Amino acid sequence: MLLSLVRRSRCLISSIGTFSTSSTVKMSETISLDQAKKLAARAAVEEWIIEGETKIVGIGSGSTIVYAVERLAERVWKDGELSDLICVPTSFQARSLILDHNLNLGDLDRYPILDVAIDGADEVDSRMVCIKGGGGCLMQEKIVAACAKRFVVVADYTKKSLRLGEQWCKGVPIEVAPIAHVPIKLKIEAMFGGEAHLRMAKAKAGPIVTDNGNFLLDWKFVAKREYDWDEVNHAIKMIPGVMETGLFVGMAHKCYFGMADGNVKAQVNSK
Numbered sequence: 001m002l003l004s005l006v007r008r009s010r011c012l013i014s015s016i017g018t019f020s021t022s023s024t025v026k027m028s029e030t031i032s033l034d035q036a037k038k039l040a041a042r043a044a045v046e047e048w049i050i051e052g053e054t055k056i057v058g059i060g061s062g063s064t065i066v067y068a069v070e071r072l073a074e075r076v077w078k079d080g081e082l083s084d085l086i087c088v089p090t091s092f093q094a095r096s097l098i099l100d101h102n103l104n105l106g107d108l109d110r111y112p113i114l115d116v117a118i119d120g121a122d123e124v125d126s127r128m129v130c131i132k133g134g135g136g137c138l139m140q141e142k143i144v145a146a147c148a149k150r151f152v153v154v155a156d157y158t159k160k161s162l163r164l165g166e167q168w169c170k171g172v173p174i175e176v177a178p179i180a181h182v183p184i185k186l187k188i189e190a191m192f193g194g195e196a197h198l199r200m201a202k203a204k205a206g207p208i209v210t211d212n213g214n215f216l217l218d219w220k221f222v223a224k225r226e227y228d229w230d231e232v233n234h235a236i237k238m239i240p241g242v243m244e245t246g247l248f249v250g251m252a253h254k255c256y257f258g259m260a261d262g263n264v265k266a267q268v269n270s271k
């Protein structure tokens with residue numbers, strides 16, 4: 001009941017930009033969301049980072065992964081464990097997190113096979129298809145996830161959906177070569193409907209530029225339409241100039257959701 005109220009409020013707030021009387025909902029949500037993120041992140045670190053076994057971990061990007069890195073650092077610097085653990089970043093932010101916590105920084109040149117990658121998500125559906133890239137880091141995230149034996153997602157309860165678009169109203173992020181952003185936008189809209197918008201920067205004139213020097217399109221797909229996300233992902237990737245999509249299909253092995261009641265709910269892909 002509470003969960004569905006929060007869900008509806010989130011979509012309402014984001015679809016009506018000037019609607020500001022929701023501050024009560026937002027304030028209490030923010031507090032519990034941070035706790036929920038922390039619970040999920042710590043649960044994943046406990047289960048997947050094993051002393052004497054896990055050697056190389058991929059570090060995702062966003063606000064939830066911060067709690068995972070904090071827990072890793074606690075285990076290294078307080079508990080005296082995991083001193084040889086190598087952390088491979090998925091963004092400038094992840095690299096900074098690793099360095100700020102004095103963890104061992106690695107890269108894919110030296111460590112092309114990872115034991116596990118842990119990362120956040122913007123939305124996860126019932127089949128564990130994820131939308132990622134809300135923070136603009138999808139390309140390196142997907143590369144690192146694809147190099148890991150297991151890809152594990154950590155998120156708060158507002159990211160858990162039955163179908164994509166139920167919770168996350170900002171669309172699928174798509175990283176594109178700057179010169180091709182207009183033709184790619186038009187092709188995606190013609191192929192799959194909806195609208196793709198160039199993501200604009202907030203504290204810089206013009207568009208956001210990713211860690212890889214590219215632009216981002218946010219494709220607002222038709223929420224009521226049934227999409228085969230695997231097919232959509234492949235078709236969009238075939239458009240020249242598309243670097244990567246924020247659709248992670250068949251990649252997540254396990255998702256940890258920090259729930260509003262303080263529990264952690266896990267969803268596993270048995271394949």
Ligand SMILES: O=C[C@H](O)[C@H](O)[C@H](O)COP(=O)(O)O
Pocket residue numbers: 060061062063064065119120121122132133134135136137138141
């Ligand atoms: O580009 C950003 C990444 O895909 C993040 O992992 C995703 O946006 C989730 O971020 P957060 O943990 O802040 O919700």
